[in-house]
Amino acid sequence: MATKTAEGAGAETGAQHDETVAETAVSEEAQAPEQPETGEETVAAEPRRASGVGQGAGAVVSAALGLVSLNGGWVGTVASARAQLMGQLKTSSQAGVAQQIKAVYGDAWHATALWAGLFAVAALVVGVAVLARPVFGAPGRPQAPWIKSVAWGGVALGVIGLLLAALKYSDALLGLPSAG
Numbered sequence: 467m468a469t470k471t472a473e474g475a476g477a478e479t480g481a482q483h484d485e486t487v488a489e490t491a492v493s494e495e496a497q498a499p500e501q502p503e504t505g506e507e508t509v510a511a512e513p514r515r516a517s518g519v520g521q522g523a524g525a526v527v528s529a530a531l532g533l534v535s536l537n538g539g540w541v542g543t544v545a546s547a548r549a550q551l552m553g554q555l556k557t558s559s560q561a562g563v564a565q566q567i568k569a570v571y572g573d574a575w576h577a578t579a580l581w582a583g584l585f586a587v588a589a590l591v592v593g594v595a596v597l598a599r600p601v602f603g604a605p606g607r608p609q610a611p612w613i614k615s616v617a618w619g620g621v622a623l624g625v626i627g628l629l630l631a632a633l634k635y636s637d638a639l640l641g642l643p644s645a646g
Contacts, residue, residue: 518610518613521617522612524617525593525596527592528590528593528616529589529616529623531589531592531620531624532589532593532619532622534585534589535582535586535588535627535628536626536627538582541581542578542582542585545580546575546577549576550570550571550573550574552573553566553570554569557570567642568642572642575637576635578634579631579634580631582627582630582631583627583632585627586628586631589621589623589627590621590624590628593617593620593624596613596617597614597618597621
């Protein structure tokens with residue numbers, strides 16, 4: 467029996483020793499700074515550098531909106547057709563020729579000009595935002611030359627589109643024919 471008691475006391479001492487080792491390991495783990503185990507984690511810990519993809523996409527969108535402002539686009543065509551149909555429905559057959567021309571063709575022409583102007587303004591806003599981004603972003607990182615070029619192209623197309631839309635809307639460019 468004496469052996470059992472000695473073994474029991476030894477087992478208790480061993481269990482206490484195991485608990486102490488486990489507590490020490492947990493406290494050391496909590497105090498030690500995290501060390502990455504693989505090279506992949508080290509790369510992820512480095513600060514990310516902006517690739518300029520968003521700025522490039524914005525520049526391309528600006529140029530595309532500028533092109534749409536020049537040709538009117540699908541939305542302008544649909545708006546023009548709708549305005550033409552509404553003019554036909556509102557105008558009676560007894561209306562004068564000048565009133566029929568204005569209602570059927572003039573309103574459609576103005577709808578096309580309005581949508582072209584909206585696309586031109588959108589091209590300008592996006593292009594200017596892309597060009598101004600480095601001022602508000604990371605000043606030490608220069609903008610890629612192609613992004614600047616495409617954004618300036620979008621701004622130029624937006625200005626031309628806005629000018630043409632204003633001329634079309636005011637009937638200074640290809641105004642309605644006179645009825646008399």
